Amino acid sequence: MPHREKIGAVLVVGAGVGGMRAAVDLAEAGLQVYLVEASSSLGGVVAQLGFMFPTHDCVLCRGTSDHGYGCTRPSITPALLDHSVHPNIHVMTLSEVVALDGLPGDFRVTILHKPRYVDVRKCINCGDCSEVCPVDLPDRFQTGFTTHKAAFKPAPRAIPNAYLIEKGHYCIDCRKCEEVCPTKAINLDEAETYEEIRVGAVILALGYRLYDPSRAAEYGYGRYPNVITSLQYERLASRSGPTEGIVLRPSDNQFPKRIAWLQCVGSRDKEHPYCSSICCMYATKEALLAKQRVPGVECEIFMMDERAFSKEYNAYYERARDEFGVKYTRCRVSGIKEDPKTHDLILDYQTEDGKLRESRFGLVVLSVGSEPPPKAKALAEKLGVDLNTYGFCETDKFEPLDTTRPGIFVCGAFATPKEIAETVIDASGAAARVMELLSGATRVAPSARPLPPERDITNEPRKVAVYVCECGQEVAGVVDVPAVVERARTLPDVVSAEHVQYACLPEGLDQIRESLRQSGANRVVVAACTPRTHEALFQQVLREVGLNPYLLEFVSIRDHCSWVHREDPAGATRKAHELIRVGVARARTLEPVHKVRGDFRRSAVVLGGGLAGMTAALAIADGGYDVYLVEKTDQLGGNLRHLYFTAEGPDPQRLLRQLVKDVECNPRIAVLKSSELVGFGGHVGNFRSVIATRKNGETVTQTISHGVLIVATGAKEYRGQQYLFGQDPRVITQLDLEKQIATSPDMAHSLNSIVMIQCVRGPEPQADYCSRTCCTNTLKNAIRIKQINPDCQIYVLYKDLITYGHREEFYTEARRRGVIFMRYDENERPSVRVVNEELQVVVREPILGERVILKPDVVALSMATVPADSNPQLARLLGVPLSREGFFMEAHLKLRPMDFIGEGIFLCGLAHYPKFIEESISHALATAGRALSILSKPTLELGGVVASVDESKCVACLTCVRTCPFDVPVVDPQRVGNGGIKGAAYIDPALCQGCGTCTAECPANAIQLAHYRDDQLALCDMDILGRWQVV
């Protein structure tokens, strides 16, 4: 659309983990984002999860983005804090899209805002409305284990950080909440409003809905108290749950002695002919949590296949099974009976060998599957995007993040059931697609708000201003605020101390701004609610009056004082005195902290010219930046060159030709073939890569300066001598078979019988893991052979059949066409032998319990996808870790699956882990999105609250090098240490994560963390630690 102006704004529908990630990436790239969420708070399903598999990280912590103004940590997920909300993100909760028209680059969207009845800008979270509300409702966040009032806050840390009124039919309109609200934040007559916005693109991050098992009466859900859903279990096990993480039976609040998980409830059945992808792993996680929490508990998981198909998942599953003794039973349980006396549950089931068993459990957890999100159908119709047969968003295999309507993209579980990591990948990938589309549209730098220049306070005497917020009666009702203010005035260097009725409301903020201007204070103490929710707001106020935001010390006298010492007003007042004294003591020592701004190289190096590398390179080039694409071999394409057809239909060779052509013709992409990275240094924005190129028997090296780096170096098919491979030509790999079927269809005609063996990998010491793609590839080849030659007997020998997501249809299809599946046990693998020239496969048939001999024409092996041989060397060069499987290890398995810890280096494709074409494309786009977010910044900011070394004290003892959890400190021989010794520690401010661990270990006290220096804490001239100095 050369004649239309593109709008530099994006609509993101759905504020779960995917929507938030996409929003932050887009906002960082300077685009305006409207984040529209139907519910009253951000977070989606993830907000309800206590732990993530397989890391057992608490989502709460890992999911929290940054912790105040200019935090150095790159945000992990954008669980946006209320006042830290990115200036480019406009959050709209309780809102829905009702209409859209226009073209890519310029859409008009109508948004319906439903009333919250509480003004979030005025709500101070006192909870008075909730206290007077006479209506009790089941608490949805706690999955009905507790209740809340109709005036409530969905969760203690809900964002927006405010209450709301649910004015359903149960509301008796008593209006007590309205009367009691101290800030007049409630208006029960608030009406729906409509708003029209203009955006250049749309991302749908609608998420999913969990299956409601009360629809399946055989499980007794809703009738038997001790049958719960997996999400209810999740709440019980969560530390923010109704029991702070203690798993108890709902019927009698006793510890269950035996817990069963029933898999595939609402998955892989007639109504849901797909796999929900997440349940196997979450059930394993939940069983592990039970083992850790409930003494002596027995856990049994009833499943069809254990689908542990991602990085580290198999190790996690094996650990649960072998180390923790979680029992896995292969059976689909068809119904549950209850013992009415004890409320124990009785399962009748058939074991794999055909025997009938009965088992009694104290608690049964239904591993409920994913369904398309509510209202997806209605919304899809409004937006004009197609849904697939399952009701999820229709996408193309080669354009996995594009809906059927140009300019509208999709991410996360709305496309197909998927877990957090893949949702995060999709989200950054969809953001990249938007950045490509809106390249050239007007951008607004995140920090482009007009602010006065910062005042240089170096030579000013210390002047501290203290503001004590009354928070209405929330603080003032308990703490003697006048006394506290009076005493604050007497503290050293305090030039003014005032009380503020509501510091966070506009009038309060005005009072503080005005007072700061008049008093000329250069350090500020705000004593109020809690820094977690409001520090960023007051930091912003400081910045607005020309002070560095780090000159604020926030003291919590509400959440940490008046709210928890209500019965002890004298104690609370004493504590407030001391907290404010400590606040002043610390404030006196505060100094401005600046990030270093600088210009940088707006170009990327992509290592690897396969599918992922080419996709990433094209997306960055289309986003408007130069790319050097470094390919080790003399041609582009990587593993894609060996793929001839796909299970879904689209032709990978067509994709290959198109990509190679696009890459080679793109003026922004320099393709360096026969080239490798041999040297690497620098940091984000200014990396230096040394590239060696082989040409006519000579090697030429060149140094490239660039801003970001993407590792897309791929992986390879294992080709070890298993099952006579390499010894008998009739034993081939699935890739070989695919090529033969594609290039000589007669081959399939001539086959009478073929045996396909899954999970072929190297000898034992290698980590066992699932290569994800092989089961589907096997089915793809089996179905193709059956299509050509229906009489061919096909046997698939497998351990677990892993066709996750919508790929389940190929499993169904293969069975329908008569492919025979035989499960073999890990400890009793099939064997391949040649008897009188005849190829034989011996395998134990599990149902008969007998060994059978198959006599196929061909044996096709599903070879593992193994890490590239060059990984260890490249990892050393880049200073990045490898996973236990030998693939590259990202910064965080779940929430940063495309980042390395070091900023500006990204990872995609098979170098990360085996994956399908569409997954590689999404992953590549995700890295491109992250890269574009950096490349499109006007300047790059580095440093902030980071550690720095006083070289004159450093003796290069290497303690910091060994201590740092992120391997950041190095001993630099160019630097001069204590006493003129050669070499001193150096901490790159671009890499330091700001935890301060090294500072506490350094024996010479040579390292200090900005904002947390020893003289700002323990060695302050006014005592901060120890005895309370209150009268």
Next chain:
Amino acid sequence: MTQETVSAVSPATTQENAVEPFEPDITAFTCIYCGFMSADTAGALHFSYPANVKLLKLPCTGKVDVEYILKAFENGADGVYVVACPLGNCHHLEGNVRATKRVAYAKKLLDEIGLGGERVEIFYMSGGQGGAFAEAARTMTERIRKMGPNPLRKILNRC
């Protein structure tokens, strides 16, 4: 802590066992992640606990220096504790493991000089565990009340 201070506190001087009920002064170090957030959650849920603890907010409990713990006692704290993320769940991977080791070391030093290693402790909890935070505050209060005031207070004449 200076050498003089250490030698001044002989075990004999701390044996004033007849402890009168008193309100201890406690200093707690928290990370901004789980530790501080669990206190916030306690606040949001209005879980009450004794008003005798002041929280110091650090980026990570890996920042808790043994020197800080000793300094707090030198300044007359009756008890000190650290509130860290659950083990295996540190935002900075292993800061809480470092803190664990340092607290253990501080305990040893306090035992050696006769202050009592029990005066310092580390608790692990997630940000959602407001109840656990309040419980830790009560546990420490009871423990310190039994142990009596920090004997250094008298010696250093800091009362």
